[in-house]
Amino acid sequence: MTTLNIAIAGAGGRMGRMLVEAVLNADDLRLSGALGIAGSDGLGQDAAAFLGKASGAIVTADLAEGLRGADVLIDFTRPEGTLAHAEYCAAHGVKLVIGTTGFDDAGKAALKAAAEKTAIVFAPNMSVGVNVTLKLLELAAKSLSTGYDIEIIEAHHRHKVDAPSGTALKMGEVIADALGRDLKECAVYGREGVTGERDPSTIGFATIRGGDIIGDHTVLFAGTGERIEISHKSSSRAGYAQGSLRASRFLADKATGLFDMYDVLGLNT
Ligand SMILES: NC(=O)C1=CN([C@@H]2O[C@H](COP(=O)(O)OP(=O)(O)OC[C@H]3O[C@@H](n4cnc5c(N)ncnc54)[C@H](OP(=O)(O)O)[C@@H]3O)[C@@H](O)[C@H]2O)C=CC1
Numbered sequence: 001m002t003t004l005n006i007a008i009a010g011a012g013g014r015m016g017r018m019l020v021e022a023v024l025n026a027d028d029l030r031l032s033g034a035l036g037i038a039g040s041d042g043l044g045q046d047a048a049a050f051l052g053k054a055s056g057a058i059v060t061a062d063l064a065e066g067l068r069g070a071d072v073l074i075d076f077t078r079p080e081g082t083l084a085h086a087e088y089c090a091a092h093g094v095k096l097v098i099g100t101t102g103f104d105d106a107g108k109a110a111l112k113a114a115a116e117k118t119a120i121v122f123a124p125n126m127s128v129g130v131n132v133t134l135k136l137l138e139l140a141a142k143s144l145s146t147g148y149d150i151e152i153i154e155a156h157h158r159h160k161v162d163a164p165s166g167t168a169l170k171m172g173e174v175i176a177d178a179l180g181r182d183l184k185e186c187a188v189y190g191r192e193g194v195t196g197e198r199d200p201s202t203i204g205f206a207t208i209r210g211g212d213i214i215g216d217h218t219v220l221f222a223g224t225g226e227r228i229e230i231s232h233k234s235s236s237r238a239g240y241a242q243g244s245l246r247a248s249r250f251l252a253d254k255a256t257g258l259f260d261m262y263d264v265l266g267l268n269t
């Protein structure tokens with residue numbers, strides 16, 4: 001069995017810690033490095049110290065040091081951090097699994113350019129369940145294309161910094177594509193005051209932030225006399241971590257290219 005060397009960015013974060021534990025528990029993976037930023041808790045310490053273990057990977061802010069020997073960098077940080085990491089990885093042949101959300105169009109274009117030099121899996125949600133939900137939404141949107149108002153409701157923990165979630169936006173894109181609409185033109189992000197009647201061509205978004213909610217997404221198709229709700233609720237971050245490991249293994253035989261979790265899970269039918 002070939003061992004894949006994995007480095008983790010944002011190693012002290014909520015996802016970073018899940019990923020450190022998941023990599024240490026995987027027989028075919030080795031934790032080769034861990035990245036933090038100046039001021040991060042845990043900088044200079046073993047990435048597995050929070051588990052009471054020694055992995056040998058010391059959390060560093062030095063990209064050359066943290067990425068030495070890495071086949072794949074798994075990055076769940078912030079857009080500005082991911083873009084800096086992607087530039088380095090593209091120049092040094094390190095593959096990337098990117099879970100970070102909140103990119104603007106220029107950021108997404110920069111990742112596409114980086115994927116011409118290295119292989120990248122980029123997805124706003126790595127869980128199998130969410131990606132299967134996206135397929136269900138494609139089918140529902142095509143079958144409910146007239147007479148149903150579409151609203152996307154998402155809830156996350158109080159620490160989340162971007163809204164709507166990357167997953168909610170992806171759900172909106174999948175639905176808009178299925179309906180032949182452009183999400184940029186039909187999205188409504190919240191309502192206040194005298195809004196007028198609902199325009200049937202819009203896709204609405206509502207965001208809830210509070211407590212320790214890991215990630216809930218519901219798409220409501222509201223018709224006359226009936227409502228259809230398609231929901232996914234995460235009760236653990238483990239699914240995101242396991243999906244990321246699957247994505248890392250998927251990249252093992254890829255040299256360049258931009259992929260998503262549909263590619264990893266074989267859902268591109
Ligand atoms: N695709 C998916 O399946 C999922 C995606 N996410 C996304 O992943 C990202 C991280 O989420 P989460 O783990 O909850 O966040 P956290 O805030 O818990 O962790 C972020 C980590 O990134 C570090 N960081 C912050 N800014 C930078 C930077 N500029 N450069 C490098 N590192 C930086 C933080 O360091 P410090 O601790 O010092 O602040 C921290 O270690 C978010 O965008 C979130 O939406 C989350 C879950 C699943």
Ligand SMILES: O=C(O)C1=N[C@H](C(=O)O)C[C@H](O)C1
Nearest residue numbers: 101124125160165166167215
């Ligand atoms: O920040 C989070 O926590 C999550 N972010 C991702 C998103 O923005 O969709 C995925 C998941 O919902 C958890």
